[in-house]
C-alpha cells in the first residue's frame with residue numbers, strides 16, 4: 001500500500017520519512033529531522049523520537065509518553081514557518097482526544113553530532 005508521508009511533504013512515505021524511521025538513511029538537515037519527528041508522532045514511533053533526541057536531553061523525555069502523546073492525538077497537518085541550519089519554527093495541527101483542534105507552535109533547536117542531527121529542545125510559541 002502506498003501512503004503519503006504524514007509530514008505533509010506530498011511525497012510517499014517510503015520516499016520521505018520511512019528511510020529515516022527504519023534507519024536506512026539519516027536526515028541531512030535539521031528540517032528533515034523535524035519533519036521525520038512529526039511523522040513519528042503521527043505514526044506513532046516513540047522509539048524514533050527518543051533516539052533522535054540529543055543523548056544528554058533524553059532524561060527530560062520518556063519514550064512511552066512520547067508514543068502515548070502521538071497516539072492519543074490525531075495529527076492533521078505540519079506547517080514549516082521558518083527553518084535555518086539549526087532551528088526550525090513550525091506549527092503542528094492536531095485534534096486531541098476530546099475532539100478539540102489544537103495548534104502546537106514551536107521553535108525547535110537541533111544539533112549535529114557525528115554527522116547526525118538531534119533534537120535539543122523547543123520553545124513554545126503562542
Ligand SMILES: [Zn+2]
Nearest residue numbers: 005007016017
Ligand atoms: Zn515525510
